[in-house]
Amino acid sequence: xxxxxxxxxxxxxxxxxxxxxxxxxxxxxxxxxxxxxxxxxxxxxxxxxxxxxxxxxxxxxxxxxxxxxxxxxxxxxxxxxxxxxxxxxxxxxxxxxxxxxxxxxxxxxxxxxxxxxxxxxxxxxxxxxxxxxxxxxxxxxxxxxxxxxxxxxxxxxxxxxxxxxxxxxxxxxxxxxxxxxxxxxxxxxxxxxxxxxxxxxxxxxxxxxxxxxxxxxxxxxxxxxxxxxxxxxxxxxxxxxxxxxxxxxxxxxxxxxxxxxxxxxxxxxxxxxxxxxxxxxxxxxxxxxxxxxxxxxxxxxxxxxxxxxxxxxxxxxxxxxxxxxxxxxxxxxxxxxxxxxxxxxxxxxxxxxxxxxxxx
Amino acid sequence: xxxxxxxxxxxxxxxxxxxxxxxxxxxxxxxxxxxxxxxxxxxxxxxxxxxxxxxxxxxxxxxxxxxxxxxxxxxxxxxxxxxxxxxxxxxxxxxxxxxxxxxxxxxxxxxxxxxxxxxxxxxxxxxxxxxxxxxxxxxxxxxxxxxxxxxxxxxxxxxxxxxxxxxxxxxxxxxxxxxxxxxxxxxx
Numbered sequence: 001x002x003x004x005x006x007x008x009x010x011x012x013x014x015x016x017x018x019x020x021x022x023x024x025x026x027x028x029x030x031x032x033x034x035x036x037x038x039x040x041x042x043x044x045x046x047x048x049x050x051x052x053x054x055x056x057x058x059x060x061x062x063x064x065x066x067x068x069x070x071x072x073x074x075x076x077x078x079x080x081x082x083x084x085x086x087x088x089x090x091x092x093x094x095x096x097x098x099x100x101x102x103x104x105x106x107x108x109x110x111x112x113x114x115x116x117x118x119x120x121x122x123x124x125x126x127x128x129x130x131x132x133x134x135x136x137x138x139x140x141x142x143x144x145x146x147x148x149x150x151x152x153x154x155x156x157x158x159x160x161x162x163x164x165x166x167x168x169x170x171x172x173x174x175x176x177x178x179x180x181x182x183x184x185x186x187x188x189x190x191x192x193x194x195x196x197x198x199x200x201x202x203x204x205x206x207x208x209x210x211x212x213x214x215x216x217x218x219x220x221x222x223x224x225x226x227x228x229x230x231x232x233x234x235x236x237x238x239x240x241x242x243x244x245x246x247x248x249x250x251x252x253x254x255x256x257x258x259x260x261x262x263x264x265x266x267x268x269x270x271x272x273x274x275x276x277x278x279x280x281x282x283x284x285x286x287x288x289x290x291x292x293x294x295x296x297x298x299x300x301x302x303x304x305x306x307x308x309x310x311x312x313x314x315x316x317x318x319x320x321x322x323x324x325x326x327x328x329x330x331x332x333x334x335x336x337x338x339x340x341x342x343x344x345x346x347x348x349x350x351x352x353x354x355x356x357x358x359x360x
Numbered sequence: 361x362x363x364x365x366x367x368x369x370x371x372x373x374x375x376x377x378x379x380x381x382x383x384x385x386x387x388x389x390x391x392x393x394x395x396x397x398x399x400x401x402x403x404x405x406x407x408x409x410x411x412x413x414x415x416x417x418x419x420x421x422x423x424x425x426x427x428x429x430x431x432x433x434x435x436x437x438x439x440x441x442x443x444x445x446x447x448x449x450x451x452x453x454x455x456x457x458x459x460x461x462x463x464x465x466x467x468x469x470x471x472x473x474x475x476x477x478x479x480x481x482x483x484x485x486x487x488x489x490x491x492x493x494x495x496x497x498x499x500x501x502x503x504x505x506x507x508x509x510x511x512x513x514x515x516x517x518x519x520x521x522x523x524x525x526x527x528x529x530x531x532x533x534x535x536x537x538x539x540x541x542x543x544x545x546x547x548x
Binding site: 003004007008015046047049050051052053054056057059060062063066067070072073075076079 | 384387388391392395396399400403409413417420421424483486487490505506509510511512531532535538542
C-alpha cells in the first residue's frame with residue numbers, strides 16, 4: 001500500500017495537483033531517497049509513453065475522420081481515369097491472358113517440333129543428296145529379283161549422290177549425308193559399270209565418308225589423273241565439278257566465292273556453281289586438276305551459293321582412318337596428269353573416276 | 361487577388377506552426393492538400409486506396425512526431441518531405457510483399473527521412489505492444505487506464521463514470537490495473 005501511495009503522489013506531482021508545500025516536501029523526499037527517486041523516474045517515463053500513445057490514437061482518430069470526408073473513389077478516377085481502367089482490365093483478364101500465352105507457346109513449339117524446324121537449325125541449308133525413289137522399302141522389295149541376272153540390283157535405289165575415287169585400288173570419297181542410314185551401297189560410273197561398296201570410315205562432323213569397292217569383279221581403277229590439294233584454295237579460283245544429279249554425269253563450272261561455308265562454317269568453301277540434288281559428294285577441282293573440295297550442299301533461296309568441304313579436311317579424315325579398317329593401303333595419287341590439258345580433255349579423263357552412288 | 365489565394369492555401373510554415381500548436385485545421389489542410397499525391401503514387405505502383413491511406417497517415421504521424429519534438433527544420437517543401445517518407449514506406453512494404461516497381465527509384469529523396477522513419481518504426485512497435493497489453497487487460501481496467509493515462513481524465517471524472525463511491529477505491533482499482541498492465545507490457 002506504500003507503493004500505491006507513492007504512485008498516487010508521483011501522479012499528482014506530475015499532473016500539478018499538489019499545493020506548493022506538498023511539492024516541496026515531495027521534492028525533498030526524492031532527493032533523500034534514491035529508491036523513491038528511481039521509482040519516480042520509471043513512472044514518469046511510463047506516463048510519458050502512455051501520453052504519447054494516447055496522442056497517437058487521437059491523431060489517428062482525427063485523420064480517419066478527415067479521411068471519411070474524402071471521396072476516395074472520385075479522387076482516384078480524377079487522378080488516373082485511364083490507368084485505373086487499364087489496371088482493372090488487366091486484373092480481371094490476366095488469368096485469361098496467361099492461358100492464352102501458354103497455349104500460344106505450346107502451339108509454336110509443337111509446330112516447330114513436328115515440322116522439324118526446331119532441331120534442324122540449318123533450315124536454309126540443303127544437302128544435295130538425290131531422292132531417286134520415294135517409295136519406302138518393304139519386305140517385298142528385299143525378296144524381289146532374287147533370281148535377277150543383271151549386274152547390280154534392278155531397284156534404282158532410294159537415294160543417290162556422287163562419289164570420286166581416292167586411289168586406284170578402290171577407295172571412294174563422298175559425303176556422310178549421302179550414305180547415312182544406308183544398308184547397302186553401290187556405285188556406278190558413266191559407262192554403266194556397277195560395283196558394290198562398303199563404308200570404311202564416316203566423319204559426320206565434317207560430312208565426309210570413305211567407301212571401298214568390295215565387288216569380287218573389281219580389279220583396279222587405273223591410275224588417277226587428279227591430285228588432292230593440301231592447302232586452302234584462293235578466292236576467285238575457277239573451279240568445276242562433275243556429278244550425278246541425274247543418271248548421266250553433269251559438268252558444272254564456277255568460281256570460289258568465299259573461304260567459309262554456310263553461316264561462317266570454316267570447314268567449307270562457298271562456291272558459285274550450279275549444283276542440284278545428286279551433286280553431293282562430287283569432287284570440286286581447280287583449273288590444274290587438283291581436288292580442292294567435296295560438293296556438299298547449297299543455300300536455299302540464294303543464287304549461286306553452294307558449299308564444298310575443303311580438301312584439307314578430307315585429307316585429315318583419311319589420316320584418321322584406323323589402320324585395321326583398311327585391308328588395302330590407301331595411297332593418294334601424287335602425280336597430276338591434268339594440269340596442261342584443256343577442260344574437255346580433263347573431263348574425259350576424270351569422268352571414269354567419278355561415280356554415281358546408289359543408296360539402298 | 362494574390363493575397364487571397366495565399367490566404368486560402370496556407371504555406372508550409374503556417375501548417376507547421378499549426379501542428380505545433382495542435383490546431384485541428386492544419387491537419388485537415390495537410391490531409392486534403394497532399395493525400396491525392398500519395399494516392400496516385402501508391403495506386404500507380406501496385407497498391408490500392410486502403411494502402412495509400414495507411415502509408416499517408418503513417419507519414420503524417422512521422423511529421424507530427426518530428427514537429428512536436430521541436431527539431432523539425434523544413435529544408436525542402438513539405439510536399440517533398442511527405443512524398444519522400446511515403447515513398448520509403450511504400451518501397452518497404454512492396455519489398456515485404458515481394459512485389460516490385462520500377463517507377464519509384466527516380467524520385468528525389470530527403471536526407472533525414474530514413475532516420476525519421478526508423479524512430480517512427482521503433483515507436484510504432486512499442487505502441488503495438490501497448491495495444492495488445494491493453495486489450496489483454498480486459499474491462500474495466502482497460503477503460504480506467506485509457507481514461508486516466510491516455511486521455512488525461514481526472515480521477516474525479518473516472519469515479520463518476522464508473523460509479524465509485526469514493527476516490528480512494530477508484531485509485532486502488534487503478535493501481536491494481538496498472539500493475540497488471542506493466543506485467544503484460546514488459547513481459548512481451
